Amino acid sequence: MNPYPQMLSPLDLGHVVLKNRVLMGSMHTGLEETGDWDRVAEFYAARARGGVGLMVTGGMAPNREGGVFPGAAGLFSDGDIANHRRVTERVHDAGGRIAMQILHAGRYAYGPECVSASAIKSPISPFAPRELDEDGIEKQISDIVTAAVRAREAGYDGVEVMGSEGYFLNQFLVRHVNRRTDRWGGSYENRMRLPVEVVRRVREAVGRDFIVIYRISLIDLVPEGSTWDEVVQLAKAIEGAGASILNTGIGWHEARVPTIATSVPRAAFTWLTARLRPEVGIPVIASNRINTPELAETILAGGQADMVSMARPFLADADFVAKAEAGRADEIAPCIACNQACLDHTFAGKISSCLVNPRAGHETELVVAPAANPKAIAVVGAGPAGLAAAITAAGRGHRVTLFERSAEIGGQLTLAREVPGKEEFRGLVRWFATMIERSGVELRLGQEAAPDALAEYDEVILATGVNARDPGIATDPGAKVLGYAEVLRGAPVGSRVAIVGAGGIGFDVAEYLTQAGESATLNPAEWMREWGVGDPAASPGGLSEPAPAAPARAVTLLQRKAEKLGRKLGKTTGWIHRAQLAARGVKMLGGVNYERIAPEGLHISFGVAREKPTLIEADTVVLCAGQTSNRTLAEALTAKGRSYHIIGGADVAGELDAKRAIDQGTRLALGL
Ligand code: NAP
Numbered sequence: 001m002n003p004y005p006q007m008l009s010p011l012d013l014g015h016v017v018l019k020n021r022v023l024m025g026s027m028h029t030g031l032e033e034t035g036d037w038d039r040v041a042e043f044y045a046a047r048a049r050g051g052v053g054l055m056v057t058g059g060m061a062p063n064r065e066g067g068v069f070p071g072a073a074g075l076f077s078d079g080d081i082a083n084h085r086r087v088t089e090r091v092h093d094a095g096g097r098i099a100m101q102i103l104h105a106g107r108y109a110y111g112p113e114c115v116s117a118s119a120i121k122s123p124i125s126p127f128a129p130r131e132l133d134e135d136g137i138e139k140q141i142s143d144i145v146t147a148a149v150r151a152r153e154a155g156y157d158g159v160e161v162m163g164s165e166g167y168f169l170n171q172f173l174v175r176h177v178n179r180r181t182d183r184w185g186g187s188y189e190n191r192m193r194l195p196v197e198v199v200r201r202v203r204e205a206v207g208r209d210f211i212v213i214y215r216i217s218l219i220d221l222v223p224e225g226s227t228w229d230e231v232v233q234l235a236k237a238i239e240g241a242g243a244s245i246l247n248t249g250i251g252w253h254e255a256r257v258p259t260i261a262t263s264v265p266r267a268a269f270t271w272l273t274a275r276l277r278p279e280v281g282i283p284v285i286a287s288n289r290i291n292t293p294e295l296a297e298t299i300l301a302g303g304q305a306d307m308v309s310m311a312r313p314f315l316a317d318a319d320f321v322a323k324a325e326a327g328r329a330d331e332i333a334p335c336i337a338c339n340q341a342c343l344d345h346t347f348a349g350k351i352s353s354c355l356v357n358p359r360a361g362h363e364t365e366l367v368v369a370p371a372a373n374p375k376a377i378a379v380v381g382a383g384p385a386g387l388a389a390a391i392t393a394a395g396r397g398h399r400v401t402l403f404e405r406s407a408e409i410g411g412q413l414t415l416a417r418e419v420p421g422k423e424e425f426r427g428l429v430r431w432f433a434t435m436i437e438r439s440g441v442e443l444r445l446g447q448e449a450a451p452d453a454l455a456e457y458d459e460v461i462l463a464t465g466v467n468a469r470d471p472g473i474a475t476d477p478g479a480k481v482l483g484y485a486e487v488l489r490g491a492p493v494g495s496r497v498a499i500v501g502a503g504g505i506g507f508d509v510a511e512y513l514t515q516a517g518e519s520a521t522l523n524p525a526e527w528m529r530e531w532g533v534g535d536p537a538a539s540p541g542g543l544s545e546p547a548p549a550a551p552a553r554a555v556t557l558l559q560r561k562a563e564k565l566g567r568k569l570g571k572t573t574g575w576i577h578r579a580q581l582a583a584r585g586v587k588m589l590g591g592v593n594y595e596r597i598a599p600e601g602l603h604i605s606f607g608v609a610r611e612k613p614t615l616i617e618a619d620t621v622v623l624c625a626g627q628t629s630n631r632t633l634a635e636a637l638t639a640k641g642r643s644y645h646i647i648g649g650a651d652v653a654g655e656l657d658a659k660r661a662i663d664q665g666t667r668l669a670l671g672l
């Protein structure tokens with residue numbers, strides 16, 4: 001029986017039939033910029049083999065001024081066509097279809113050459129754009145059309161014209177960036193002239209038998225954004241201009257509302273796609289925070305969209321569709337929407353990969369081949385490092401025994417899943433459990449691995465994790481002090497709390513302790529109220545006044561470093577955590593010395609001179625002061641002269657996170 005009848009049903013676009021309703025949305029991977037087109041081709045071919053109906057490439061610039069950053073990949077010359085053809089041929093050989101996204105960044109282009117409707121700088125870029133004159137606008141249109149024609153020559157099945165997320169075409173649509181008084185500005189008719197003209201001219205140039213997707217912004221989430229009536233007017237005009245499909249864009253990049261982070265409720269914006277669908281005659285695609293086949297099926301079965309776009313889930317698992325089709329959906333590695341190895345990498349100028357699947361973007365380097373010489377391998381510790389090592393090694397044919405002293409697998413992930421807004425970690429732990437079972441790993445829960453018991457194995461992998469660091473603060477009798485693990489496991493905590501340490505875990509604990517009632521991530525209406533997401537039919541851009549819920553406790557978050565708290569949190573998510581805690585009235589103090597913990601609270605002073613003695617009144621002090629490696633077993637094995645591999649927090653505790661742990665465990669197991 002077909003478990004996902006809607007998701008797996010074909011979509012007839014007239015000249016072509018897509019084999020299912022799943023689109024792999026556009027992602028910038030950084031692969032094209034490496035110049036290694038074999039690697040690019042394999043990235044997409046792997047996903048084509050995995051059964052996705054249609055893929056969209058990362059954004060390709062139509063010209064230098066439109067590139068997201070200097071040197072951004074594009075299709076500038078006929079010479080680029082051969083490289084792109086390698087990608088399309090490999091995808092077609094694998095039975096897939098692929099469209100190239102044409103992305104003109106406008107004022108988001110990170111360089112002094114950037115152009116836009118008016119010379120108004122974006123709040124997220126240091127570069128003010130040059131206002132285009134009539135000839136300049138014509139050049140941009142013509143460059144986009146040329147890119148579409150080259151895409152066709154390169155063998156793509158279509159193009160996606162990027163018209164959302166606050167990029168070039170979107171910039172013309174709204175008054176706060178478009179102050180023009182000529183035929184490209186003023187009335188909405190005039191402001192939408194550019195995107196409509198682009199689609200009309202692209203269609204004219206590529207002919208009827210080529211997919212033209214237009215990505216339309218359904219809710220801008222910026223002041224003076226589009227109204228719903230304008231969105232519908234544009235959608236109809238774009239359909240009239242010849243687009244085959246409307247894909248959904250949510251929020252400009254400069255919006256102060258999260259749109260794809262893990263704390264955003266799943267499918268939080270599909271109500272807008274559902275509202276647009278009856279207004280047009282072409283298929284519409286739902287997007288943002290859709291990450292399971294069940295959810296995709298629900299959206300399609302509910303008539304909210306004709307197709308579902310998922311992007312990051314295809315980094316987490318290239319075989320998403322094939323596994324769903326085969327009734328093995330529980331084996332799909334879940335995208336937890338953390339951004340840690342994908343978007344955060346992009347902003348750091350690194351290749352995008354995936355926390356859950358380190359092979360993403362490294363397909364040609366990290367190849368899973370059967371072990372030439374299957375061995376007996378002991379893995380000690382079932383946190384993310386040990387789990388990744390055990391599953392990968394077993395998948396290659398090794399006989400793996402996994403020792404875990406606690407009663408369940410997951411290690412630090414079992415704490416992360418308790419944090420409101422991090423519910424996706426629950427699915428990750430479940431997936432690890434499924435994969436341990438399916439890969440034939442012998443799991444020994446509740447068992448310490450004694451050094452002598454490890455003698456019988458050919459290889460020993462230590463993933464014994466970390467111990468919470470005791471910061472050694474003088475503590476008076478009667479003071480209530482808890483470690484973060486006790487708190488996240490449900491220990492009673494008073495109503496006034498001081499948190500020692502403001503790393504990722506300090507922030508998580510602050511969110512946990514200020515949460516009153518159900519996590520807003522599980523309650524979309526509440527989440528929208530908290531973040532000020534309104535209805536674009538009622539307020540332009542869909543912004544309303546944020547109404548954060550009252551915090552459950554009064555919390556002070558502290559660190560010794562005299563810098564902004566949370567500076568080292570993820571580039572694309574740190575601002576969300578800071579904004580969330582600020583909205584909950586969490587006080588943030590840096591540059592402190594911890595003098596003493598007493599029953600009345602935490603005594604601190606400031607600076608090297610230990611000035612301004614201050615009492616942070618608190619019923620409970622929670623320690624989130626980082627970790628040290630747990631190497632007890634490693635030391636015992638060293639004393640016996642036994643060799644071992646050591647990975648994860650047991651290897652390096654400082655700034656350890658699941659991304660590094662899983663990557664290290666996977667790479668080690670691929671080399672054994
Ligand atoms: P962390 O990020 O290293 O932060 C430890 C905190 O403790 C720092 O604020 C540090 O600040 C403080 N500290 C260190 N030594 C101390 C001492 N001796 N006395 C008092 N304070 C001390 O560690 P973590 O918060 O435990 O997180 C562990 C890992 O998990 C990190 O890599 C983190 O990135 C990751 N994680 C990530 C997320 C995420 O959302 N991406 C969430 C949770 C955890 P001062 O030295 O300035 O006082």
Ligand code: SF4
Pocket residue numbers: 312313315316334335336337338339340341342343353354355356357
């Ligand atoms: Fe999803 Fe995180 Fe992987 Fe990015 S790194 S694809 S957000 S799981």
